[in-house]
Amino acid sequence: MPAIETMNTAAKRGRPGYDQDSVLTIAVELFNQHGYEATSMGKLADRLGISKSAIYHHVPSKEDLLRLALDEALIPLEAVVQDEHTHQRSADERLELFLRETFRILIAKRPCVTLLLRLRGNTELERTALARRRELDRKLAELVTLAQSEGSLRVDLEPRATARLLFGMINSVVDWYREDGPLNASALEQDAISMVFEGLHAHKK
Amino acid sequence: MPAIETMNTAAKRGRPGYDQDSVLTIAVELFNQHGYEATSMGKLADRLGISKSAIYHHVPSKEDLLRLALDEALIPLEAVVQDEHTHQRSADERLELFLRETFRILIAKRPCVTLLLRLRGNTELERTALARRRELDRKLAELVTLAQSEGSLRVDLEPRATARLLFGMINSVVDWYREDGPLNASALEQDAISMVFEGLHAHKK
DNA sequence: GTCTATAATGCGATAGAC
DNA sequence: GTCTATCGCATTATAGAC
Numbered sequence: 001m002p003a004i005e006t007m008n009t010a011a012k013r014g015r016p017g018y019d020q021d022s023v024l025t026i027a028v029e030l031f032n033q034h035g036y037e038a039t040s041m042g043k044l045a046d047r048l049g050i051s052k053s054a055i056y057h058h059v060p061s062k063e064d065l066l067r068l069a070l071d072e073a074l075i076p077l078e079a080v081v082q083d084e085h086t087h088q089r090s091a092d093e094r095l096e097l098f099l100r101e102t103f104r105i106l107i108a109k110r111p112c113v114t115l116l117l118r119l120r121g122n123t124e125l126e127r128t129a130l131a132r133r134r135e136l137d138r139k140l141a142e143l144v145t146l147a148q149s150e151g152s153l154r155v156d157l158e159p160r161a162t163a164r165l166l167f168g169m170i171n172s173v174v175d176w177y178r179e180d181g182p183l184n185a186s187a188l189e190q191d192a193i194s195m196v197f198e199g200l201h202a203h204k205k
Numbered sequence: 206m207p208a209i210e211t212m213n214t215a216a217k218r219g220r221p222g223y224d225q226d227s228v229l230t231i232a233v234e235l236f237n238q239h240g241y242e243a244t245s246m247g248k249l250a251d252r253l254g255i256s257k258s259a260i261y262h263h264v265p266s267k268e269d270l271l272r273l274a275l276d277e278a279l280i281p282l283e284a285v286v287q288d289e290h291t292h293q294r295s296a297d298e299r300l301e302l303f304l305r306e307t308f309r310i311l312i313a314k315r316p317c318v319t320l321l322l323r324l325r326g327n328t329e330l331e332r333t334a335l336a337r338r339r340e341l342d343r344k345l346a347e348l349v350t351l352a353q354s355e356g357s358l359r360v361d362l363e364p365r366a367t368a369r370l371l372f373g374m375i376n377s378v379v380d381w382y383r384e385d386g387p388l389n390a391s392a393l394e395q396d397a398i399s400m401v402f403e404g405l406h407a408h409k410k
Numbered sequence: 411g412t413c414t415a416t417a418a419t420g421c422g423a424t425a426g427a428c
Numbered sequence: 429g430t431c432t433a434t435c436g437c438a439t440t441a442t443a444g445a446c
Contacts, residue, residue: 017429017430018429032325033325033327034240034242034325034327035239035240035242035243035325037239037240037242037243038240038242038243040420040421040422041421041422041423042420042421042422050429050430050431051430051431051432052421052422052423053423053424053425053430053431053432053433054429054430054431056422056423056424057429057430058429061422061423062422062423118323120237120238120239120240122238122239151407152406152407153405153406153407154403154405154406154407154408155407156399157396157399157400157405158388158392158393158396160388161388161393161396162396162400162405164377164378164381165374165377165378165396165397165400166374167377168373168374168375168376168377168378168380169370169371169373169374169377170373171373171377172369172370172372172373172374172376172377173369173370173373175373176369183363183365183366187363188363188366191362191363191366191367191370192370194361194362195362195367195370195401195404196400196404196405197404197405197406198359198404198406199400199401199402199403199404199405200358200359200362200367200401200402200404201357201358201359201402201403202356202357202358202359202360203359222411222412223411245438245439245440246439246440246441247438247439247440255411255412255413256412256413256414257439257440257441258412258413258414258415258441258442258443259411259412259413261440261441261442262411262412263411266440266441267440267441
């Protein structure tokens with residue numbers, strides 16, 4: 001029979017009694033509030049209600065907390081490229097799916113995506129994450145170009161600028177969307193998608 | 206005759222020989238690179254090539270640098286509200302002018318606007334600046350509502366969400382526009398404005 | 411307008427006890 | 429899984445010389 005003490009490993013409730021995931025969740029919250037660089041392990045310890053050194057039992061360094069959080073945003077965002085490529089036919093449909101799925105990940109992983117969007121590239125880790133982000137920009141611009149050549153999108157807009165503006169609008173949601181707020185996520189998604197494809201102007205009959 | 210030494214006060218070139226404005230310009234650059242909280246007076250001193258204490262000759266505190274920078278962004282942005290209200294007739298035209306003028310200030314005062322957009326509200330000064338920003342959001346949402354009631358804008362979009370998405374798209378420009386880059390500012394302005402009003406879809410004949 | 415020197419505090423991380 | 433104590437260095441800001 002295994003020793004009864006091994007059950008403690010799985011026990012996540014208690015009082016403090018943190019594991020890596022629960023530490024990470026609070027850490028990301030603080031990183032978003034003060035910026036990664038300005039968030040000290042001391043502030044994080046205070047917020048967790050434990051000592052600084054106790055944090056190092058769960059995670060080897062401050063930078064590892066950042067790495068874990070960025071992967072939690074980037075891995076699903078990168079999976080969108082695979083998804084839309086597999087299922088859809090026209091570039092127009094693929095573009096819409098790309099934007100919708102990005103929006104949904106942004107809502108589902110809002111704290112981690114927020115952290116990603118605020119990186120400045122001051123360390124090698126940050127620069128690597130920013131390079132992965134730029135690759136997503138490139139894929140979106142590629143889809144815009146493709147949809148233009150298929151005739152479903154206006155051709156007078158520069159594809160790379162258009163991709164940046166599209167991501168700019170979608171990504172801005174992390175700055176003001178709140179789960180407990182008055183706005184419904186799927187209605188917001190519909191408004192954003194409809195606005196970029198059809199425009200604000202009322203159609204003339 | 207005034208003493209010849211008084212000329213030094215006006216002389217801005219020399220080697221170091223900084224004045225408040227030149228210190229502020231470099232400070233804002235560093236605030237944007239590392240975040241305000243994470244930018245130390247020591248790093249700023251290193252970047253300026255002078256000692257920490259020399260900075261305090263030009264500015265009374267780190268927070269005053271932030272205050273000066275935020276005013277440089279907020280005062281012209283707030284003036285837009287006056288401008289568009291005075292000159293234009295229809296809410297539709299006023300809305301377009303509001304967005305175009307905001308875009309232009311964003312390009313002209315990019316470093317200071319960038320700093321403003323990244324605030325998290327961790328001090329009283331930051332919270333005051335964020336309240337001034339929210340007032341601009343409110344004015345834009347008001348214009349959207351007005352344009353809807355005049356019949357020039359579709360009425361199926363929620364005005365406050367629409368205002369946030371519009372600002373989100375326009376504001377995102379600070380993250381990727383570069384004065385020395387391949388994109389022309391007025392062409393970019395035209396693309397953004399045309400995209401939000403007419404949409405991405407090619408018009409059916 | 412700049413310097414050196416200094417004060418008091420906070421930083422990321424580690425050692426080792428319980 | 430948490431603690432106290434500690435290391436070596438960075439932090440904002442001030443005092444006072446030149």
